[in-house]
Amino acid sequence: MPATGDLPLAGLRVIDLADGKAEMCGRFLADLGADVIRVEPPGGAPTRRREPLHDGVSLYFATHNAGKRGITLDLHDPAGRDRLLGLAAGADFLIETERPGTLDGLGLGADALLARNPALVVISITDFGQSGPYRDWAGTDWTHLALGGVLSRSGIPGREPVVPPGPLAYESAAVQAAWAGLLAYTNRLETGRGDHVDCSVYEMTAQILDPGFGIGGSATGGVPATELPRGRPDAGSLYPIFPCADGYVRICVLAKRQWRGMFGWLGEPEEFADPKYDTLAGRYGATERLHALIGDLFQDRTRDELVAQGQERGVPIASLLTPGEVLAGPHFRARGGLVDAEIAPGLTGRLPSGYVELDGVRAGFRGRAPEVGEHNDEVFAEPPPPTPPATPAPAGSAPRRRPLDGLRVLDLGVIVVGAELGRLLADQGAEVIKIESRAYPDGSRQSLTGEAISPGFAWGHRNKLSAGVNLRSPEGLELFKRLAATSDVILSNFKPGTLESLGLGYDVISELNPRIVMADSSALGPTGPWSRRMGYGPLVRASTGLTGLWRDTGVEAGFCDGITIYPDHLAARVGAVAVLAALIRRRRTGKGGTVSVSQAETILTQLSTSLLRESLEPGSFTAHGNSGEWDAPQGLYPCAGDDEWCVVSVEGDEQWRSLCAVIGRADLLADARLGTAAGRRAHRALVDAAVTAWTSHTPPREAMERLQAAGVPAGAMQRVIEYLDDPQLAARGFLREMRHPHIGHAMRTENGPATFGGVADPELRPAPLAGEHTRTVATKLLGLAEPEIQALIEAGVLEEPAEGVDHG
Structure with missing residues (x-):
């Protein structure tokens, strides 16, 4: 691990009051070098007692508070409140997760904190x-997956939906909260004014996991989520999973060259020799027969044999690993993505290290979580840091602005994760120039219906420019280098080594521009024994154990992750946080650097608690389907109507009593066996039957509203199209209207990552045609005259939109 002083957020102080929700936000900032001070009440935070426990240690608390310092304060005591205000006066960020209004009631709300320190960034999650x-409703990870549109697309067609494994909603929200907080801080560096960043886990879940109004992957066939069939989509044939001698493997045969490799592996059967099978559409009609042949080929071979042979033939393939196999495997340990560390005094386990690498070095786990009050003497003895400088707010409301105005980004990103990272920066004011060419088109431009631009591409590339540059030509490379010399950031998500093979590695570009920040994203990371494997999201999920965990436990081989595009949107946000942190460091040092994100390690980091538990208790991390592990009822229940469902997710005895009152079951409340979480778990079938008897005669939204009114976490399974009528999303401006000249109707699109006081909403400029801004970029940024530009276009070095395509 790098020394703290070498990390990008060194010197920044975070006061962390988060408890039980998105605590990984502060952990991520600590990994990036910030001094994060975890504030707990005397006796310790409730999450110190959160399951799973090992030898009395909460593994959740251990993973989510590593690298922080810990103090105790009684915020119900005036002296404790004064001390917190004093700490906030010298801090850059304060993170809190209390119910709305709770801190206001203590005199510690955002207004009071900003009055004490106008430069503070308050992040409320x-x-x-x-x-x-819905602001006073109670949420859990599962209620957000239900309301956020994820659940409606998870499962086997014709069967009940399947809750994805792991705390994906809260973990993803933590990353976006870090992104939003750093945006507000970057804005403060320009204006001197802090902000209150209002982060909704519900909204962030809908934006990150499987966004209905964002760019999608090949699993949807280019069809927006709003137009998918009402039931669970069937994507099993696109990323098929086959049994083999010692488990399962998944293949992801999309491109012609991949099919030719598979065809040769099958022995070139005559029935599939027709060139029509070179296309996905051609193979689709023969799926049953083709999969039968592949199944026969695979059934007697081991996973390792199949992966090795597939790699040799250029066939994208991966083993479905178990969590134990992931922990024991060579790749992530060789990269430092998994580390053996002391996670509490005297307790050592193996766990994911953290999200990113900076300058080739892991920015991750730097020490165990603190004991209760461990750093009281140290922190309270330190002289208070000076209050960050603040610019007095002008009379009236200060104009909101986009914090990345003036930043220039060269975007080589493709498909989902590449599109999304550039879009996040463009939304915040950066001039993002998508560099592309017809010889190597971005797969997300392909449209099954032949439109110039699909809705997915319009969502994923809004606010960008496009310059057509042939990087396979010497002249094109030189033009790119000239652009790089005056840019701030370069983004890519090619196979590791691609930019270096073109002569565009960081060593070359940083000689031209020492201030450049170069960010890359790859499936399995740029180093390690698996780094050169072909990587697609479905293969990444298989290689991290997620596919095996995300399944319908009532069906043999009931794997359910075929339709999801997780973790692409998440990995993009991880990259955005790290890029912004590197730019903050550049202000201090004058130097750029590199950011590397492994999609696989974003998944592992989200599963940190369960993977740590697996290392300590082998065999503990298994698929639970729709049954929560720690209390009951925690599950998915059928409601009145066709394929309607509601998550009910009780946490604790008080919520159990409230639930019994709502469903009219005083007999359950009087049953002593059900008075504790352990008792309810032991009699889960009885509890589930009682809830089902009530929900099955109640429409899902009514069930949700009645339970939430009583303080019971519940969430109706919401389909993406239902966002349009959701009163909470409407009240908070979650969706806006966007128009594109090549799409004949107005489109709904997501707004910004959070609600800010000083950061403006994104612009909604239309996504570009390929090469639409080539001449503008060549003229204004490269200083080329019109005859030079025309000659380069005729030579194929520069490219404009294809003939016959109206520029709009």
């Missing part, structure tokens, strides 16, 4: 946000 009709 709540289930539904600080406003709107």
Whole structure:
């Protein structure tokens, strides 16, 4: 691990009051070098007692508070509140997760904190946000997966939906909260003014996991999620999974060259020799027969044999690993993505290290979580840092601005994760120039219906420019280098080594521009024994154990992750956080650097608690389907109507009593066997039957609203199209209207990552045609005259939109 002083957020102080929701936000900032001070009440935070426990240690607390310092303060005591205000006066960030209004009632709300320190960035992470009709509702990871549109697309067609494994909603929200907080801080560096960042886990879940109004992957066939069939989509044939001698493997045969490799592996059967099978559409009609042949080929071979042979033939393939195999495997340990560390005094386990690499070095786990009050003497003895400088707010409301105005980004990113990272920067004011060419087109430009631009591409590339540059020509390379010399950031997500093979590695570009930040994203990371494997999201999920965990436990081989595009949107946000942190460091040092994100390690980091538990208790991390592990009822229940469902997710005895009152089951409340979480777990079938008897006669939204009114976490399974009528999303401006000249109707699109006081909403400029801005870039940024530009276009070095395509 690099020394703290070498990390990009060194010197920044974070006061962390988060408890039980998105605690990984502060952990991520600590990994990046910030001094994060975890504030707990005397006796310790409730999450110190959160399951799973090992030898009395909460593994959740251990993973989510590593690298932080710990102090105790009684915020119900005036002296404790004064001390917190004093700490906030010298801090850059304060993170809190209390119910809306709770800190205001203590005199510690955002207004009071900003009055004490106008330069402070207050990050409030709540289930539904600080406003709107749901603001006082209770949430859990599962209620957000239900309301956020994820559950409706997870499962086997014709069967009940399947709750994805792991705390994906809260973990993803933590990353976006870090992104939003750093945006507000970057804005402060320009304006001197802090901000209150209002983060809604519900909204962030809908934006990150499987966004209905964002760019999608090949699993949807280019069809927007709003137009998918009402039931669970069937994507099993696109990324098929086959049994073999010692488990399962998944293949992902999309491109012609990949099919030719598979065809040769099958022995070139005559029935599939027709060139029509070179296309996905051609193979689709023969799926049953083709899969039968592949199944026969695979059934007697081991996973390792198949992966090795597939790699040799250029066939994208991966083993479905178990969590134990992931922990024991060579790749992530060789990269430092998994580390053996002391996670509590005297307790050592193996766990994911952290999200990113900076300058080729892991920015991750730097020490165990603190004991209760461990750093009281140290922190309280330190002289208070000076209050960060603040610019007095002008009379009236200060104009909101986009914090990345003036930043220039060269975007080589493709498909989902590549599109999304550039889009996140463009939304915040950066001039993002998508560099592309017809010889190597971005797969997300392909449209099954032949439109110039698909809705997915329009969502994923809004606010960008496009310059057509042939990087396979010497002249094109030189033009790119000239652009790089005056740019701030370069983004890519090619196979590791691609930019270096073109002569565009960081060593070359940084000689031209020492201030450049170069960010790359790859499936399995740029180093390690698996780094050169072909990587697609479905293969990444298989290689990290997620596919095996995300399954319908009532069906043999009931794997359910075929339709999801997780973790692409998440990995993009991880990259955005790290890029912004590197730019913050550049202000201090004058130097750029590199950022590397492994999609696989984003998944592992989200599963940190369960993987740590697996290392300590082998065999503990298994698929649970729709049954929560720690209390009951925690599950998915059928409601009145066709394929309607509601998550009910009780946490604790008080919520159990409230649930019994709502469903009219005083007999259950009187049953002593059900008075504790352990008792309810032991009699789960009885509890589930009682809830089902009530929900099955109640429409899902009514069930949700009645339970939430009583303080019971519940979430109706919401389909993406239902976002349009959701009162909470409407009240908070979650969606806006966007128009594109090549799409004949107005489109709904997501707004920004959070609600800010000083950061403006994104612009909604239309996504570009390929090469639409080539001449503008060549003229204004490269200083080329019109005859030079025309000659380069005729030579194929520069490219404009294809003939016959209206520029709009």
